[in-house]
Amino acid sequence: MTTTPATARERYLQPEYTRLLAAARRSLERTGGSLDGTISVSAPTDAEREALIGLTGTYRPPGTAKITVRLADLDAAIRTATGATLAGLLTQAGGPLRNRPAERAALQNARTQLLTQAESSPLHARHAWYRAWLSGVAADGTLTTLINKGDTSALARAVRVLEHLDARSADTPPLMLPALAETVTGDTKALNHGRGPLPGLVLRALAQAHSVPLPSTAEERRELWDAFDVIVDDLASRVLVLNLPAHGQGLGEWLTGAAAYGTPFHITLHQLVTLPITVSLPIVYACENPAVLRRAAQELGPDSPPLICAEGRPSTAFHRLTRTITDGGGTLHYHGDFDWPGIDMTNQLISRHNARPWTMTAADYRTGIAQDDHIPLRGKPHPTPWDPELADTMKHANRALYEEAVADTLLDNLTASRAET
Template sequence: MGLLRLRHRPGHRRNAPSPQRPGSHHPALPLERDPEEPGGGPMTGAVRACANYFRVHPGYHRLLTALMEKYRRSGRPAGWVTLSDASTAECEAARALFGRPFEPPLRFRADQFEEALQQTRFRGVSLKAVLEDYFGTELKTRREVRAGLEDRFAAVLDRAMEGRGETTARWLEDLRAGRGSGYTLLRREATRDPGQTGTGLMGACAALDRLERGDGRPVRLAVLSAGATSDPHALDSGTLGGKLFLHLLAYRSGLDYPASAEKRDALYYQNGILCDSISSLVTQVGLILETEGGEHPGYALFRQRREPVTLSLASLSALTGVRSPCGRAFLVENEMVFAQLCDRADHFCAPLLCTSGQPSVAALRLLDLLTASGTALFYSGDFDGKGLSIAAQLWRRCPDRLMPWHMGPEDYEKCRSEVALSAASRALLQNCAGTPLEPAARAVEAGGTAGYQELLLPWLEEELLKKP
């Protein structure tokens, strides 16, 4: 390992080294220091030389790691360092420094390490400085680290707070108090990269302020993003700015952060933002679609010809109202079932809609317009976890207007298949608790197999063709 400690003649007591005069050499110290870095002094070179010595002698690594933890915990080398499973190299490293033999468990007082270091050719160096050079990091106590993170987080919020509107200012104050939607995300990202976090937060706040200063007309997400940040993609849902913006919208709406794409798009729409206004679709036949001038002439032709028409969210946004000629409308989950039933659309006595599985924002918007007009809604879906959960979700959205349609336990027996329910499907049945779908959910859980709309077609068709 090489000579580390200063040697002393037998019988001589070890004393503190006498001060050196400039230009003189202590007989036990190296005559030359390592080359200095620009701006460094003699002690900087000694620290670097000491750290390099430890680097080329791996037996010191775990000892130094333990000492670094002592500094981080209490700001000084306090307590004992113990290596129960110390290797031969580690025991030899300790012997070279302390001048006495060691064997497992290797144990010494932490402050003795620096004392022993001062009796070597590296005397005068600070153990803390050596540890910082060795590990390539500034050594801070945990309290100092926490204080630094607090300062960093506060600086991000302070910068974002300037000139904010009422909603964003309240949200930022809640974040400062350690609450509010998005606190955990913002805190974590501010720790990693305060600069980028500040940029994302500023963009989210600027977007909501811009939205609230607007004229109330729907605005597309990319247009809002470009106006607030100059980047049309800055508020995309996968970016930090986009996630913070969703947290801000959820805070504004009094809702939880959206856990699915459907809930995300619904949150956008609720706040007057069109995110997916072209590909968000719903198909219907027979409804009266109205603008300020009365029934839309183009859609009126589809209705008169009893032909299905697919509506985008953008199309629905231009409507002032939707109603049923007979005060009722039927909904089905499955596109194939809808298409099969529409073969008899010439004889329908009520409009028919298709949600195509999980309702899109366009489908939800259409239902909202129908309930606003007082239309009674009847929904039919599959008898499995997903189908019954969708039915329960729609019922909760409009409990006074929507009723299950051929979705009772007796209907399950008519359409029951041999397809076993998955564990995930069984779990979704719990979503029906406290709704009119609960009896059907219990029947499906007991039966253990799914039931499908296709097997209910005769009964669905009969009711669509029956005059009230």
């Protein structure tokens, strides 16, 4: 019976040729289709050995450890028997062959184009954090993943978001996240968490710029956006105050009423935007931990000097209220934790609002750590230009001193301040 090309092709697709053809596919895909090399089948079964004897015309005895075949010979044998090339047979058996060298070249070309475009941003020359972010995205596989998934526009859109935020001045009103997304991308939901790679790319850059870990919770994401005056939720962004009388309908009246009773009051960013106030106070004290404000309310009540609380990292509501205070001629006296994040926040408030550190000298630190045991300092050290000795003392002692541990000292200071007015 005459063997037709079709039946010959079916023969090569039988199990005894499976490993041989798999090795051939790997070789052709790795080299971009080259037939110059050889392939092998190790520990061949009797059926594989006999099939390869028939293919090559060379006898191999039972027990042969490995049979090697030149790809060119395999291609020629298949052409003779089936009229198809080796590549054609492999395509029929398992789908199109990949050209890995061409894929690598295309990937590298796409990477180069995207990085060149991102490096052309003015941010690249101005900010070390931007260069570090871009280098990280290129090095850890993120860029390759974007290309392989067809999301090549995500990096360019992330750069445009960062450029837009960088161009905003300190006096620019806070921006709602949907408004930012629409301005830059045309889609109000483009920066929502889980909406493709764009939000993650931007937050990764903002975390790099702020020297904080990448946020992993909704609260951490909101706080990071807040740090750049972008509001995810203007009801969630808030600041806690005590005895802060103000002028203005609604919010101003509420604050003045609360101050008369020494009652703590939470102000949301929504209230600050929709019910604007003016504050005419020469000094407003500020703390980081609400435990300090709570004690001031309990122990001093209406007699406590005006006090606002960041409740951790200052929110956009905190910054907006502080600008209102300074615009009215007031000065913020700030106390935070004696740890490196607390020192960093103090520096930021000095730079942003011309705040004055409040009981945050090296002497205050030494007095505090002498009273109790404290955990070791963590994180990157920061300078203390208002008292250079403080940073050196903290490095030497290597102990964190949290605000609630010095609450007695702060309350004594508030009491004394009140008596002087």
